[in-house]
Amino acid sequence: MILLSICLLQLAAGAQIKTGAEQTDLYLPMLSGKTVAVFANTTSVIGKTHLVDSLLKKGIRITKIFSPEHGFRGEADAGATVGNQVDAATGIPIISLYGNKTKPTAADLEGIDVMLFDIQDVGVRFYTYIASMQRYMEAAIENHRLLVILDRPDPNGFYVDGPVLDTAFRSFVGMQPIPIVYGMTIGEYARMLLGEHWVKGDTAFRLIVIPCKNYTHGSRYVLPVKPSPNLPTMQSVYLYPALCLFEGTPVSLGRGTSKPFQQFGHPAFPHEGYSFTPESVPGATHPPQMGEVCYGYDLSAINVEKATGNRWSLQWLLKAYALFPDKEHFFNGNGSGFDRLTGSSTLRQQLREGLTEDEIRKSWEPALSHFKTLRKKYLLYAD
Known part of the structure; x- marks a missing residue:
């Protein structure tokens, strides 16, 4: 597998953060003349314009949209099943990847050259967008497609904490052995999935991450769009x-x-x-x-x-x-x-036993410290 980051940019003091999606000059050449599938939702914006609309205006041929929990327009209830639809604004078919179906099939990707991913995450293990991203990546690997991730800042990326998942408890709200708050952007996390071999794939697979500009993990990034209906502020x-x-x-x-x-x-x-x-x-x-x-x-x-x-x-x-x-x-x-x-099941048992917060926190070690060390290998931005 090849992990690529385009242009690891130096932080300019006081400069405005720019998302990967905003830096179109870095990825439009990869999409031009190609047939593109886009994984997106209401957070996938360039300024005030949806990514899909922006790319269509630039002549990019988008033939399929995939959507995560809450749907493409982002108003579905948490956990609600969202069916396949057609986007009223563009006429492009939308395939839901939440519920019974979480990964594109070979048929879904027929004729697709490039798979694009642009979703605003919040940096919390049980927020399902990282699980959706993993499934999308698996489909790219299995079907030999180029995957381009347009990175966005992690609004909770300034700390790492919580119990590390026991893989016996894997589910769509926790698929990998990471803490609840893992301090990584979705692009950095994708690099970890590949680097730690948490997803299987052939050696020819290419992941390209378009990084944010002027962002560090110390940044306090204010989201321009609410990431889901019940996270309004x-x-x-x-x-x-x-x-x-x-x-x-x-x-x-x-x-x-x-x-x-x-x-x-x-x-x-x-x-x-x-x-x-x-x-x-x-x-x-x-x-x-x-x-x-x-x-x-x-x-x-x-x-x-x-x-x-x-x-x-x-x-x-x-x-x-x-x-x-x-x-x-x-x-x-x-x-x-x-x-x-x-x-x-540990925290539930600890509550029943009446342990204090300090006692509970001690039980997260050494797994938490090990993750913090592991994490550093995949960072694209300074802590």
């Missing part, structure tokens, strides 16, 4: 790594309100102070605790960096577990959903 993006674990419990994290991933609560929490009521809304048509008054905490105005110390914080999970009166039913079902998110 940067506050929600920063809180997402910690609050998403509530998806495996009855606790509401604000889906069905104006503050998803910025608050949490439950009807059984103490009936005092802050409250909210989830309702059916676009992007969250059947949210947990719909129509029920949930008592809890509003995190929408806190300083996340100060509250967490740039770590994957367990404080809100521990607080919710302490407040929940029926500990036997804190985890949905048999706990399998919670375990898939955390990457093992």
Whole structure:
């Protein structure tokens, strides 16, 4: 396999970050005269124009669009099945790669010369876009197609933390042995998949990553487009790594309100102070605790960096577990959903045993330190 990065650019102090997609001069020559498939969604933009529209105007022949969770236009519920469609704006067929089908088939790629990938990720293991990218890469390898990834900054790329996934718990919300917050752009992560042989392929396969300009892992990149319906603000993006674990419990994290991933609560929490009521809304048509008054905490105005110390914080999970009166039913079902998110059954057991956050954090070693060392081999940007 050949891992290529076009033009590793020097950081200019104070210069504006430019995504891979914005640097069209670096990749248009690879697409010109070719038949192109694009993996994209609503975040795939150049300025205020969708990538697909921009490329079509430049004469690039796009014959197929693939879309991830939430669909091509990005408004489907989390986990919802999105069927194949035709894009109304361009007439190009859209093939959904979320649900029963997660990888393009040989028939899907018939006549395709170049596979392009441009999705804004958030740098969290259970956010499904990296799983979609892996499946797309596998299809490129198996069908001997050139894969070009237009890189975008990782908005949570300034720290690495959390338990490393036990591969016995692999799922679409966690496919590889990486921590919950892994501190890599999607282009860097793709390089790791190949370099660590986590995807199989022949030696002739070429991955080309068009890197961001003027970005480092210390950058605080403000997303120009919300990455999914329930991550509407940067506050929600920063809180997402910690609050998403509530998806495996009855606790509401604000889906069905104006503050998803910025608050949490439950009807059984103490009936005092802050409250909210989830309702059916676009992007969250059947949210947990719909129509029920949930008592809890509003995190929408806190300083996340100060509250967490740039770590994957367990404080809100521990607080919710302490407040929940029926500990036997804190985890949905048999706990399998919670375990898939955390990457093992260990954290669930640690909560039941009453371990402190410091005790839990110590259990992540030495796997976490090993990953941090491994990660450095594949970075395209300074830490």
